Amino acid sequence: MSVASQAGRAGYGVAFRVPEFRAVFAAHLLSVLGLVVAEISLTVLVFRLTGSPLMSALTFALGFLPHVLGGTLLAGVADRVPARRVLVVCDLVCAACAAAMVLPGTPVAALLVLRCAMAFVAPLFQGTRNASLADVLGQGQAYVLGRSLLRMVAQSAQLAGFGIGGVLLTVLAPRAALGVTAGTFLASAALLRFGTRRRPARAVGDRRSPLAGARAVLGDRRMRALTLMFWVPAVFTIAPEALMAPYATGIGSGTVALGLLMCALPVGTIAGELWAGSALGAAARSRIVRPLAAVSLLPLLVYAVRPGVVPLLAALLLAGLAHAYTLGLDQWYVDAVPEELRGRAMTLLSTGLMTLQGVGMALAGLAAEFFAVHTVVTGAALLGTACVLLLLRELRATEERDGADQHMTGR
Incomplete structure (x- = not known):
């Protein structure tokens, strides 16, 4: 039976039958939740350090401009470098940025720069992961269902993540909550490194x-x-x-x-x-x-x-x-x-x-x-x-x- 016909009969189960996709799915869930927690924690931390609502709002909005620059300048990497390497490195960059935010002496300006760095690599990570889904699941209906699952995880994590982040901040200081974010990105990197196959780049000579x-x-x-x-x-x-x-x-x-x-x-x-x-x-x-x-x-x-x-x-x-x-x-x-x-x-x-x-x-x-x-x-x-x-x-x-x-x- 073809992958497409399996997808038509089994719905989302056809994607979860692929071990590599299960690793990608779990990594996606961890990184999205970690990012939401980071956004809340960093916004609260900057407000406490500065007392400025403007600086707090700016922290939350800083994801847009670096996202544009990263997506424009790094797009070629998604095809010229093996996908697994790109994904793991992006996760490690985000983990390192979150870990640096945890350090007590990190000034507000450095916090904002680190937030920008996380946003800068985000479009490369998203584009590479979405492109690699076609390698993991094929280019038929299993791909469509896998892509849908990742979108739903992002939507659900946004809804649940703010609640989780709020609860987390009742028991942890903002910097400690950022340590949780660093852990989620490290776990995501490990899942992608050891749970997916290494494949060659799609356009090495381009x-x-x-x-x-x-x-x-x-x-x-x-x-x-x-x-x-x-x-x-x-x-x-x-x-x-x-x-x-x-x-x-x-x-x-x-x-x-x-x-x-x-x-x-x-x-x-x-x-x-x-x-x-x-x-x-x-x-x-x-x-x-x-x-x-x-x-x-x-x-x-x-x-x-x-x-x-x-x-x-x-x-x-x-x-x-x-x-x-x-x-x-x-x-x-x-x-x-x-x-x-x-x-x-x-x-x-x-x-x-x-x-x-x-x-x-x-x-x-x-x-x-x-x-x-x-x-x-x-x-x-x-x-x-x-x-x-x-x-x-x-x-x-x-x-x-x-x-x-x-x-x-x-x-």
């Missing part, structure tokens, strides 16, 4: 600059359209999350309601991916890409009537559920990207996604300075839907040009 690699990905019409299908919706989907606190305050909701509303979209996203990965086969996951992507932002139009907590919870859950289309999009993407460009393409994908989410947050906040929050989110839903429809049209054109019928059959 000496193109990072920008040339990006041009190779974005210069191809289909790869560009697929990349934008990951990036563009994120710019608009982030608007309700970025503006949730002022909206909740405006309708008179308390902190409990705010917490529920903040969780609704990621919970819906996890549920949607679980459904698509467990209940649908490969062909069905490809068929739902267009209809679900087209309507994914429409539930946010409920903001136009300034809803209360319950209808807004339902709308955010629906918007999250619609992200089930991402599994089919993953398959189209890995089919479209040549193997020798896979690491750079995946690094570019994760870098752009992180960057544009930050841009989306900033734009939403800026717009809310001039317009009511419910107007801003409604406008984001309308504009985002128009952009997604244009991208879907472009994708259809590339299939007609290239005869890409296989993308609809889920081969």
